[in-house]
Amino acid sequence: MNVMLPFRPEISSLTIGYMPLLDSAPLLWAAHRGYFRAAGLDVELVREVSWASLRDRLAYGALDAAQCLAPMPVAATLGADGVGVPMVTGLCLSQGGSAITFSRSMAARIGLKENMEVTVSAAAVADYVRCGGRLRLAYVFPFSMHHYLLRDWLALGGIDEDHPGIEYSVAPPPQMVRLLESGAVDGFCVGEPWNTAAVKGGLGFAVTPTSRIWDGGAEKVLGVTREWAQLFPQTHRAMIAAILAALQELSGRNVARELTQLLHKLQVVAVPESWIEAVLRGQGVGSAPRFVSGLEAFPRRSQLMWCALQMLRWRQWQQPLSLAALTSSVCDMQAYCDAARALGMPGPAVDCVTEGAGYVVIGADGTTVSSRFIRGPVLDPADPAAYLAARGWPGEAARAVARA
Template sequence: MTRLYQAEQQTLTLGFVPLLDAAPLIVAKELGLFAAQGLNVTLQREASWASIRDKVAFGVLDGAQVIAPLPLASSLGLGAAAVPMTTALVLSSGGNAITLSTPLLQQLDLDPALLPCPLASGKALQQYLQQVPQRQQPLRLATVSPYSCHHYQLHYWLSTAGISPRQVEVIGVAPAAMTAQLASDAIDGFCVGEPWSSLAQLSGHGSIVTSCDQLWHNWQEKVFAVSQQFADNQPQCYQALLTALLHACHWLQDVQSNSDKTTQLWHWLVQPQYLALADSGLTSSRLFNPVIPQAFFGAALNMPWRSQGAFMLQQMRNLQQWQGPLNHPLLQQVYRPDLYRQVAANLGFSTPATDSRLEGDGGLNGDGSRFSDGLLFGFNNS
């Protein structure tokens, strides 16, 4: 790969949380794609998204794989002091799932053959909660952060099923701790990224009741984010990082159908400094769960859609985390499709012509988003 930029800073530290969709950073490191752009990158494993947020904000990390709503939440000052962040690249789509504990599932009137299914599982849970309204404790479900797609997808599933927020308690748990919390009966279910749902199912402690791709199809999940200060002060370095990462996403395009690539990726992910899967019980053949779609590359997939950012703002409003207009000017600061187009063009990849789209209609080529309840969300902040 040709070196395209003269980075102002060559030595960098990037953060990630041990999840399957950290793969673009790991591939860019292990394949030498960062090095090809003149960058000496250290990848630093973090336990939680709060840690990632704070370390990017204070410059301890130069950038990171982050949950998609985090740059917007950080710029708005939600959950911590406001620190402007920006993203020009979506790293992955899908990969999340809602898993319920085995003891809870045994109490639901739900045919396992129907799973995974958002409608069937939601209806069964709603009927169960109606029948046992006097539980000593509310149903306890976990997500990785209150400002995550996991959190919004879980609430979307509950709302679509007619389950009131008062009937459940939603708490925060770090991704790697989810399975242990489920096994100890500390929680009744969770929404998390892979491989933790697969590991819970493999261990017998829970079962996947819906993939979040069934709820929000073709939706951004992880993005690469930096502080606005970093983007402003080191534009060449930022674009060099984006170039290496987009190239890594392209390498991952066919990883699920290419056994050689799957084996190679497994060899990297299993290492202790990355996902540390050697003693997990997972194998390379089970790395990708067929019921939990996961994707890394596509002209529309890697696009930081401002319409999806506006939809995130709506979810924040729905849960009373924030009040304000959906056409907030921060959308143009946080989401940089112009930089994405520039980097993609240099690599010979096509990109969408618009910064926003109608969310929910599926798109002309099937690469648009869809919602399980048929919602259409129109927005234009170009």
């Protein structure tokens, strides 16, 4: 893609953080293919050791921007994360690419089988716990799709509340396989290639990709602080455009081999090159990260609303809030539209859709995006409290939501 961008960045030297996961590829590809340079930016990409350190370094100015878990800017803006530095996102980097994996011994004890339907596997786990079994499950960060989709999967089996038989812990993605091997955890939800690494190493049993729980949910987004976005609006747009161009190329041509070689050369993940390529070609044990492009790369306000509802659901936030005001302040629709326009791409006609309903219209020309929950109810952004009530979630959570 020939990128000629009209932006005049206020600053040209940027430091962007990322985590050692396959879905860091859009940032690495933008640098590899020269899209940052074409946007007038001199970018240093910095690998972080944990999501907590990445969040802190972004919040306090050591990073200009970062690959973020989709709920992170919401939690930061709300103040639920204990740091409370407001953040915004103007770009979705990926969907899917994560999975739930158990140790082989625990999977056998529960009776999990290959290709088991998702609701059946969740019911088997719920039966095991109700009969006195204990589980130690890990996820990568309290405010993550991994945490929320793991909980959503357990809810498919009827575990809708905290259960004394399940112990949760947090660990950085590269440590998950070691924790499984040592017996410190019985299972985890993490991004690739760590699920594939557990299975290929003979340690893990892949239960389900998270994309089977919510197909179309944002996984990673580009995050900056609100103050930074306000100080450097042209730089922000130039950065979004450069990464959007990379996403367009990643999704539009067969680059699995070249991307594998790049990830291996940069030593992004310490697994065999063949495992990386297998995941990128959709041959891993979980779903390959989906590098979204076009209107799927727009971080919908309704996706962020779902994240905020999980914070209420799991008591990470217990005060009244306006979902409309919160998600409007996090979703930088104008920055995305300006960057897309510079590349000749259409912008969204709306910033909210009914999440979970299947294919929904987002473009003025009728362009649709996919958002499908494995089970109902859907999330109507006009009535989020109804979503909580229909899921049977606590009344205090529903009452905390101001009608959007």
